[in-house]
Amino acid sequence: MKIGIDARLYGPKHTGIGRYVQELVSQLIPLSPKDQFIIFGDPKLLSDLESFSNVTIVPLKTPIYSLAEQLINPFIFYSHHLDLLHVPHFNAPLLYFKKTIITIHDLIKHLSTGPDTTTLPSWQYRIKHLAYRFLISRNLKTSTAIITPSHYWKNYLITQLKVPSAKIFVTYEAVNAGLKPVDTPDKTLLKKYSLKKPYIIYTGNLYPHKNVNLLINAVNSFNANHSLNLKLGIIAGRSAFHKRVAKSDAIIPLGYVPDQDLPHIYAQALALVQPSLIEGFGLTGLEAMKLKTPVVSSNATCLPEVYGQAALYFDPYDQQDLEEKLSWIVKEHDLRQRLIDRGQSHVTGFSWTKTARQTLKAYKYAFK
Numbered sequence: 001m002k003i004g005i006d007a008r009l010y011g012p013k014h015t016g017i018g019r020y021v022q023e024l025v026s027q028l029i030p031l032s033p034k035d036q037f038i039i040f041g042d043p044k045l046l047s048d049l050e051s052f053s054n055v056t057i058v059p060l061k062t063p064i065y066s067l068a069e070q071l072i073n074p075f076i077f078y079s080h081h082l083d084l085l086h087v088p089h090f091n092a093p094l095l096y097f098k099k100t101i102i103t104i105h106d107l108i109k110h111l112s113t114g115p116d117t118t119t120l121p122s123w124q125y126r127i128k129h130l131a132y133r134f135l136i137s138r139n140l141k142t143s144t145a146i147i148t149p150s151h152y153w154k155n156y157l158i159t160q161l162k163v164p165s166a167k168i169f170v171t172y173e174a175v176n177a178g179l180k181p182v183d184t185p186d187k188t189l190l191k192k193y194s195l196k197k198p199y200i201i202y203t204g205n206l207y208p209h210k211n212v213n214l215l216i217n218a219v220n221s222f223n224a225n226h227s228l229n230l231k232l233g234i235i236a237g238r239s240a241f242h243k244r245v246a247k248s249d250a251i252i253p254l255g256y257v258p259d260q261d262l263p264h265i266y267a268q269a270l271a272l273v274q275p276s277l278i279e280g281f282g283l284t285g286l287e288a289m290k291l292k293t294p295v296v297s298s299n300a301t302c303l304p305e306v307y308g309q310a311a312l313y314f315d316p317y318d319q320q321d322l323e324e325k326l327s328w329i330v331k332e333h334d335l336r337q338r339l340i341d342r343g344q345s346h347v348t349g350f351s352w353t354k355t356a357r358q359t360l361k362a363y364k365y366a367f368k
Contacts, residue, residue, distance in 0.1 A: 001367055004082040006073070007041035008060060009089065015205075016283060017105060020149075020173060021088050027356035029055055038080050040073075070094055084144075084367050086359075090136045092143065101366050102139050103147040106280030107156060112209040116244075137161075144366040147359060149173050149281040152302035169362040172306070173281050174350040179259065181292045185267035193254050193265065198330065199231035201269045201293070203284045204276075206236055206245055211275040211298065211316050216246040218322040223250060225323075228330060233265065266291040270336065271329045274298060277316050282306045286350060289343030294336045296325050310346035312339060 005028075010021045029037055029052045039046055040060040049055050060076060062068040074096035077085055085096065088103040109132055118125045140146065140157070145167045148154045154170050157163040190196070200219070206212055212234070219232045235254045245251075257265060266272065272288035274297040282303050285295045289310055297303050298316035312328070312335070314321040328335055 001035045001363070002038065002081065002083045003035055003363060004038040004040065004077055004080060004085040006060075006085070006087045006089075006092075007039050007046060008062070008064060008069075010041050011045050013045075016280070017089060019176070019283075020103070020105070023174070023176070023352040024088070024356060024359060025049065027352045028359060031353070031356050032360055038082065040076065064089075065091060084363055086363070088147075090132075090139055092139045094135070094138060097142075099144045099366050100139075100142070101145045101147060101362060102143045103149075104136075104140075104153060104157065105149060106153060106278070107136075107161075108209055108278050108280065111278050112207070116208050143167070145169060145362045147171050147362055150302035150305050152305055153280070167365070169358065169365070171355045171358040171362070172350055173283055173286075174352045174355055175283070175286050175290045175347060176259075177352070179287060179290055180263065181290065182263045182267055185264045187268070189261055189264045190268065193233070193252070193257070193261075195233055195252055195254070195265070195268075196229075196231055197268065198228065198270050199233050199252070199268075200296075200326070200329070201233045201235065201266060201272045201288075202275070203235040203272065203287075204274075208244070209276060209278045211277045213246045214316065214319055214322065215273055215275040216248050216251060218319050218326060219250045220246075220248050221319065222323050222326050226327070226330075230270075230326070230330065233269070235265075262287075263291050266293040269293055271296045271312075271339075273322075273326075274303065274311075275316055275322070276300060276303070279303055285311060286347050289347040292340050292344065294329060294339035295343060296322075296329060308346055310339065310342040 007021055009018050011018045033054055037055050038058055040058045043057050043059050046057050062072050070093050074093040077096050084099045086101045090102055090104055092100050092102050115122055140163050147169050151170050154168045157168055158165050204210055219230055223230055231252050232250050233252045233254050235257050237256055271294040274285050276298050278301050285297055285307050288295050295311040297307055297311040297313055299313040300316050312325055314325045
Protein backbone atom coordinates (compact mmCIF):
# COMPACT_ATOMS: atom_id res chain seq x y z
CA MET A 1 0.00 0.00 0.00
CA LYS A 2 1.21 3.50 -0.86
CA ILE A 3 0.26 5.73 2.07
CA GLY A 4 0.55 9.50 2.06
CA ILE A 5 0.68 11.41 5.36
CA ASP A 6 0.28 15.17 5.55
CA ALA A 7 2.99 15.92 8.14
CA ARG A 8 3.13 19.71 7.88
CA LEU A 9 2.24 19.81 11.59
CA TYR A 10 5.11 17.47 12.53
CA GLY A 11 6.96 18.20 15.78
CA PRO A 12 6.40 19.82 19.21
CA LYS A 13 6.48 23.30 17.67
CA HIS A 14 2.87 22.57 16.70
CA THR A 15 1.94 21.61 20.30
CA GLY A 16 -0.37 18.63 20.88
CA ILE A 17 -1.19 17.85 17.25
CA GLY A 18 2.48 18.21 16.32
CA ARG A 19 3.47 15.71 18.99
CA TYR A 20 0.74 13.33 17.78
CA VAL A 21 1.95 13.51 14.17
CA GLN A 22 5.61 13.03 15.12
CA GLU A 23 5.03 10.09 17.44
CA LEU A 24 2.52 8.40 15.13
CA VAL A 25 4.66 8.64 11.99
CA SER A 26 7.78 7.51 13.84
CA GLN A 27 5.97 4.37 15.05
CA LEU A 28 3.97 3.58 11.89
CA ILE A 29 6.91 3.30 9.52
CA PRO A 30 8.87 0.49 11.25
CA LEU A 31 5.63 -1.34 12.11
CA SER A 32 4.63 -1.62 8.46
CA PRO A 33 7.82 -2.21 6.40
CA LYS A 34 5.93 -3.57 3.37
CA ASP A 35 3.99 -0.32 2.92
CA GLN A 36 5.47 2.70 1.16
CA PHE A 37 5.07 5.98 3.06
CA ILE A 38 5.06 9.34 1.28
CA ILE A 39 5.53 11.97 3.98
CA PHE A 40 4.60 15.55 3.04
CA GLY A 41 6.11 18.37 5.06
CA ASP A 42 9.25 20.29 5.96
CA PRO A 43 12.31 18.17 5.02
CA LYS A 44 14.35 19.72 7.85
CA LEU A 45 11.82 18.61 10.47
CA LEU A 46 11.42 15.19 8.84
CA SER A 47 15.14 14.43 8.44
CA ASP A 48 15.04 11.78 11.19
CA LEU A 49 12.85 9.65 8.88
CA GLU A 50 15.32 9.56 5.98
CA SER A 51 17.00 6.37 7.20
CA PHE A 52 13.88 4.27 6.54
CA SER A 53 13.93 2.53 3.15
CA ASN A 54 10.13 2.66 2.84
CA VAL A 55 9.91 6.46 3.22
CA THR A 56 9.88 9.24 0.63
CA ILE A 57 9.87 12.80 1.93
CA VAL A 58 8.09 15.36 -0.25
CA PRO A 59 8.59 19.08 0.56
CA LEU A 60 5.27 20.78 1.34
CA LYS A 61 5.03 24.02 3.28
CA THR A 62 1.60 25.43 2.45
CA PRO A 63 0.27 27.26 5.54
CA ILE A 64 -2.19 25.40 7.74
CA TYR A 65 -5.87 26.48 7.34
CA SER A 66 -4.96 28.49 4.24
CA LEU A 67 -6.50 28.78 0.78
CA ALA A 68 -3.16 27.51 -0.55
CA GLU A 69 -3.55 24.15 1.20
CA GLN A 70 -6.95 23.76 -0.45
CA LEU A 71 -5.77 24.69 -3.95
CA ILE A 72 -2.18 23.37 -4.08
CA ASN A 73 -2.13 20.30 -1.81
CA PRO A 74 -4.62 18.14 -3.75
CA PHE A 75 -2.57 18.35 -6.94
CA ILE A 76 0.60 17.42 -5.08
CA PHE A 77 -1.18 14.49 -3.45
CA TYR A 78 -2.62 13.35 -6.81
CA SER A 79 0.83 13.45 -8.45
CA HIS A 80 2.06 10.68 -6.12
CA HIS A 81 -0.75 8.22 -6.99
CA LEU A 82 -1.52 7.35 -3.38
CA ASP A 83 -3.61 4.38 -2.32
CA LEU A 84 -4.55 6.24 0.85
CA LEU A 85 -4.02 9.73 2.27
CA HIS A 86 -4.00 10.46 6.01
CA VAL A 87 -4.56 14.09 6.99
CA PRO A 88 -4.07 14.13 10.79
CA HIS A 89 -6.48 17.02 11.32
CA PHE A 90 -9.90 18.09 9.99
CA ASN A 91 -8.44 20.18 7.11
CA ALA A 92 -8.25 17.66 4.27
CA PRO A 93 -8.42 19.45 0.89
CA LEU A 94 -11.89 19.68 -0.64
CA LEU A 95 -10.55 18.97 -4.13
CA TYR A 96 -8.95 15.63 -3.26
CA PHE A 97 -11.43 12.85 -4.01
CA LYS A 98 -9.43 9.67 -3.46
CA LYS A 99 -9.44 7.56 -0.26
CA THR A 100 -8.73 9.77 2.74
CA ILE A 101 -8.52 9.35 6.51
CA ILE A 102 -8.78 12.35 8.81
CA THR A 103 -8.07 12.65 12.54
CA ILE A 104 -10.60 14.60 14.58
CA HIS A 105 -8.76 15.47 17.78
CA ASP A 106 -11.77 17.26 19.25
CA LEU A 107 -14.75 19.40 18.32
CA ILE A 108 -13.97 22.27 20.65
CA LYS A 109 -14.73 24.84 17.94
CA HIS A 110 -18.25 23.40 17.77
CA LEU A 111 -18.79 23.83 21.50
CA SER A 112 -16.69 26.85 22.47
CA THR A 113 -17.83 29.72 20.25
CA GLY A 114 -18.37 33.46 20.25
CA PRO A 115 -16.31 36.64 20.72
CA ASP A 116 -14.72 35.48 24.00
CA THR A 117 -13.03 32.58 22.19
CA THR A 118 -11.12 34.66 19.65
CA THR A 119 -8.86 37.69 19.29
CA LEU A 120 -10.09 38.35 15.75
CA PRO A 121 -12.56 41.10 14.78
CA SER A 122 -16.11 39.72 14.97
CA TRP A 123 -16.69 39.78 11.19
CA GLN A 124 -13.44 37.94 10.53
CA TYR A 125 -14.21 35.39 13.25
CA ARG A 126 -17.66 34.69 11.78
CA ILE A 127 -16.22 34.07 8.31
CA LYS A 128 -13.48 31.82 9.70
CA HIS A 129 -15.95 29.87 11.85
CA LEU A 130 -18.33 29.33 8.94
CA ALA A 131 -15.42 28.07 6.83
CA TYR A 132 -14.44 25.67 9.62
CA ARG A 133 -17.99 24.34 9.96
CA PHE A 134 -18.31 23.83 6.20
CA LEU A 135 -14.92 22.13 5.85
CA ILE A 136 -15.34 19.75 8.78
CA SER A 137 -18.93 18.88 7.79
CA ARG A 138 -17.85 18.02 4.25
CA ASN A 139 -14.80 16.02 5.37
CA LEU A 140 -16.78 14.02 7.93
CA LYS A 141 -19.11 12.95 5.12
CA THR A 142 -16.54 12.22 2.40
CA SER A 143 -13.61 10.74 4.36
CA THR A 144 -13.18 6.99 4.05
CA ALA A 145 -12.39 6.64 7.75
CA ILE A 146 -12.07 8.90 10.80
CA ILE A 147 -9.71 8.59 13.75
CA THR A 148 -10.51 10.09 17.16
CA PRO A 149 -8.47 9.98 20.42
CA SER A 150 -11.34 8.89 22.68
CA HIS A 151 -14.70 7.12 22.73
CA TYR A 152 -16.24 10.35 24.02
CA TRP A 153 -15.55 12.10 20.71
CA LYS A 154 -16.51 9.02 18.71
CA ASN A 155 -19.88 9.00 20.43
CA TYR A 156 -20.27 12.74 19.84
CA LEU A 157 -19.63 12.26 16.13
CA ILE A 158 -22.23 9.48 16.02
CA THR A 159 -24.98 11.08 18.08
CA GLN A 160 -24.58 14.77 17.26
CA LEU A 161 -23.15 14.79 13.74
CA LYS A 162 -24.65 11.50 12.47
CA VAL A 163 -21.34 9.97 11.35
CA PRO A 164 -21.59 6.19 10.74
CA SER A 165 -20.04 4.28 13.63
CA ALA A 166 -18.29 1.75 11.38
CA LYS A 167 -15.88 4.27 9.91
CA ILE A 168 -14.75 5.81 13.23
CA PHE A 169 -11.64 4.36 14.93
CA VAL A 170 -10.51 5.29 18.46
CA THR A 171 -6.74 5.47 18.93
CA TYR A 172 -5.66 6.66 22.36
CA GLU A 173 -2.58 8.86 22.49
CA ALA A 174 0.39 8.37 24.82
CA VAL A 175 3.26 10.02 26.66
CA ASN A 176 6.65 10.58 25.04
CA ALA A 177 8.82 7.57 25.94
CA GLY A 178 11.71 9.92 26.76
CA LEU A 179 9.78 11.60 29.57
CA LYS A 180 10.88 9.94 32.82
CA PRO A 181 10.44 10.74 36.53
CA VAL A 182 13.41 11.77 38.65
CA ASP A 183 14.27 10.21 42.01
CA THR A 184 16.05 13.31 43.29
CA PRO A 185 14.48 16.50 41.93
CA ASP A 186 16.72 19.51 41.44
CA LYS A 187 15.60 22.08 44.03
CA THR A 188 17.69 24.83 42.43
CA LEU A 189 15.28 24.85 39.47
CA LEU A 190 12.62 26.31 41.76
CA LYS A 191 14.74 29.44 42.07
CA LYS A 192 15.27 29.54 38.29
CA TYR A 193 11.49 29.63 37.76
CA SER A 194 10.74 31.74 40.89
CA LEU A 195 8.64 28.88 42.28
CA LYS A 196 7.92 28.55 45.98
CA LYS A 197 6.50 25.55 47.76
CA PRO A 198 3.78 24.55 48.22
CA TYR A 199 2.58 24.84 44.62
CA ILE A 200 0.33 23.20 42.08
CA ILE A 201 0.83 23.17 38.31
CA TYR A 202 -1.36 23.96 35.32
CA THR A 203 0.04 23.11 31.88
CA GLY A 204 -1.69 24.14 28.67
CA ASN A 205 -2.94 27.15 26.76
CA LEU A 206 -5.23 29.86 28.12
CA TYR A 207 -8.23 29.64 25.82
CA PRO A 208 -11.57 30.20 27.62
CA HIS A 209 -12.58 26.51 27.46
CA LYS A 210 -9.47 25.66 29.49
CA ASN A 211 -11.28 27.23 32.47
CA VAL A 212 -8.09 28.60 34.03
CA ASN A 213 -9.94 31.48 35.70
CA LEU A 214 -11.91 29.01 37.82
CA LEU A 215 -8.62 27.48 38.98
CA ILE A 216 -7.11 30.88 39.78
CA ASN A 217 -10.19 31.98 41.71
CA ALA A 218 -10.23 28.70 43.60
CA VAL A 219 -6.59 29.15 44.64
CA ASN A 220 -7.29 32.75 45.71
CA SER A 221 -10.26 31.65 47.81
CA PHE A 222 -8.31 28.71 49.24
CA ASN A 223 -5.50 31.01 50.36
CA ALA A 224 -7.97 33.46 51.87
CA ASN A 225 -9.47 30.68 53.99
CA HIS A 226 -6.25 28.89 55.01
CA SER A 227 -2.97 29.91 56.56
CA LEU A 228 -1.10 28.21 53.69
CA ASN A 229 0.07 30.39 50.78
CA LEU A 230 -0.52 28.00 47.87
CA LYS A 231 1.12 29.00 44.57
CA LEU A 232 -0.04 28.19 41.05
CA GLY A 233 2.67 27.61 38.46
CA ILE A 234 1.31 28.10 34.93
CA ILE A 235 3.23 26.47 32.09
CA ALA A 236 1.94 28.19 28.96
CA GLY A 237 3.31 30.09 25.99
CA ARG A 238 2.53 33.78 25.68
CA SER A 239 -0.69 34.68 23.88
CA ALA A 240 -3.30 37.42 23.70
CA PHE A 241 -5.42 35.38 26.10
CA HIS A 242 -2.99 36.17 28.94
CA LYS A 243 -4.75 39.53 29.22
CA ARG A 244 -8.06 37.77 29.95
CA VAL A 245 -6.74 35.63 32.79
CA ALA A 246 -7.74 36.59 36.32
CA LYS A 247 -5.09 38.41 38.34
CA SER A 248 -3.56 36.86 41.44
CA ASP A 249 -0.44 37.10 43.58
CA ALA A 250 -0.55 33.30 43.72
CA ILE A 251 0.22 32.94 40.01
CA ILE A 252 3.78 32.19 38.92
CA PRO A 253 4.01 32.28 35.12
CA LEU A 254 6.61 29.72 34.03
CA GLY A 255 6.32 30.21 30.28
CA TYR A 256 7.83 27.40 28.23
CA VAL A 257 9.52 24.70 30.31
CA PRO A 258 11.91 22.40 28.37
CA ASP A 259 11.55 18.62 28.68
CA GLN A 260 14.69 18.28 30.79
CA ASP A 261 13.30 20.63 33.47
CA LEU A 262 9.72 19.36 33.47
CA PRO A 263 10.26 16.22 35.64
CA HIS A 264 11.95 18.31 38.35
CA ILE A 265 9.14 20.92 38.39
CA TYR A 266 6.41 18.26 38.47
CA ALA A 267 8.13 16.13 41.13
CA GLN A 268 8.03 19.00 43.62
CA ALA A 269 4.42 20.00 42.92
CA LEU A 270 1.52 18.93 45.12
CA ALA A 271 -0.51 18.17 41.98
CA LEU A 272 -1.21 18.99 38.38
CA VAL A 273 -4.70 20.48 37.99
CA GLN A 274 -6.63 20.02 34.74
CA PRO A 275 -9.69 22.34 34.94
CA SER A 276 -10.93 22.15 31.32
CA LEU A 277 -14.57 22.42 30.32
CA ILE A 278 -13.76 20.64 27.05
CA GLU A 279 -10.71 18.54 26.24
CA GLY A 280 -9.63 16.56 23.20
CA PHE A 281 -7.62 13.98 25.10
CA GLY A 282 -5.84 15.45 28.15
CA LEU A 283 -2.27 14.37 27.54
CA THR A 284 -0.85 16.67 30.25
CA GLY A 285 -2.55 14.57 32.92
CA LEU A 286 -0.95 11.36 31.65
CA GLU A 287 2.42 13.13 31.55
CA ALA A 288 1.95 14.10 35.20
CA MET A 289 1.09 10.51 36.10
CA LYS A 290 4.26 9.27 34.44
CA LEU A 291 6.25 11.89 36.36
CA LYS A 292 4.74 10.73 39.68
CA THR A 293 2.61 13.82 40.20
CA PRO A 294 -0.98 13.53 41.51
CA VAL A 295 -3.68 14.65 39.05
CA VAL A 296 -6.73 16.71 40.03
CA SER A 297 -9.07 16.88 37.07
CA SER A 298 -12.32 18.24 35.79
CA ASN A 299 -14.90 15.53 35.17
CA ALA A 300 -15.83 17.02 31.79
CA THR A 301 -15.93 15.43 28.33
CA CYS A 302 -13.30 12.73 27.74
CA LEU A 303 -11.19 13.25 30.87
CA PRO A 304 -12.73 10.54 33.11
CA GLU A 305 -12.37 8.10 30.20
CA VAL A 306 -8.69 8.89 29.75
CA TYR A 307 -7.68 9.21 33.42
CA GLY A 308 -9.86 6.42 34.82
CA GLN A 309 -9.49 5.88 38.57
CA ALA A 310 -6.09 7.59 38.65
CA ALA A 311 -7.31 11.18 39.15
CA LEU A 312 -9.23 13.15 41.78
CA TYR A 313 -12.23 14.70 40.01
CA PHE A 314 -14.20 17.91 40.50
CA ASP A 315 -17.10 19.69 38.79
CA PRO A 316 -15.52 22.35 36.50
CA TYR A 317 -18.51 24.64 37.05
CA ASP A 318 -18.23 24.47 40.86
CA GLN A 319 -15.40 26.51 42.38
CA GLN A 320 -16.19 25.28 45.89
CA ASP A 321 -15.81 21.67 44.76
CA LEU A 322 -12.35 22.43 43.37
CA GLU A 323 -11.38 24.26 46.58
CA GLU A 324 -12.39 21.20 48.59
CA LYS A 325 -10.26 18.92 46.39
CA LEU A 326 -7.30 21.31 46.73
CA SER A 327 -7.72 21.13 50.49
CA TRP A 328 -7.60 17.32 50.35
CA ILE A 329 -4.45 17.41 48.20
CA VAL A 330 -2.71 19.85 50.55
CA LYS A 331 -3.61 18.04 53.77
CA GLU A 332 -3.72 14.33 52.90
CA HIS A 333 -0.32 12.81 52.12
CA ASP A 334 -1.83 9.33 51.83
CA LEU A 335 -4.27 10.53 49.17
CA ARG A 336 -1.44 12.06 47.15
CA GLN A 337 0.51 8.82 47.34
CA ARG A 338 -2.52 6.75 46.27
CA LEU A 339 -2.98 9.02 43.26
CA ILE A 340 0.71 8.71 42.38
CA ASP A 341 0.57 4.91 42.62
CA ARG A 342 -2.61 4.68 40.57
CA GLY A 343 -1.21 7.08 37.99
CA GLN A 344 2.00 5.09 37.62
CA SER A 345 -0.02 1.94 36.96
CA HIS A 346 -2.60 3.61 34.71
CA VAL A 347 -0.19 5.36 32.35
CA THR A 348 1.43 2.05 31.37
CA GLY A 349 -1.73 1.22 29.42
CA PHE A 350 -0.92 3.90 26.84
CA SER A 351 1.81 3.68 24.21
CA TRP A 352 2.47 5.20 20.79
CA THR A 353 3.15 1.71 19.45
CA LYS A 354 -0.40 0.76 20.41
CA THR A 355 -1.65 3.98 18.79
CA ALA A 356 0.19 3.11 15.57
CA ARG A 357 -1.18 -0.46 15.51
CA GLN A 358 -4.73 0.83 15.92
CA THR A 359 -4.10 3.39 13.18
CA LEU A 360 -2.94 0.65 10.80
CA LYS A 361 -6.29 -1.10 11.39
CA ALA A 362 -8.02 2.08 10.23
CA TYR A 363 -5.77 2.17 7.15
CA LYS A 364 -6.65 -1.43 6.27
CA TYR A 365 -10.36 -0.69 6.67
CA ALA A 366 -10.09 2.34 4.40
CA PHE A 367 -8.02 0.53 1.76
CA LYS A 368 -10.23 -2.55 1.39
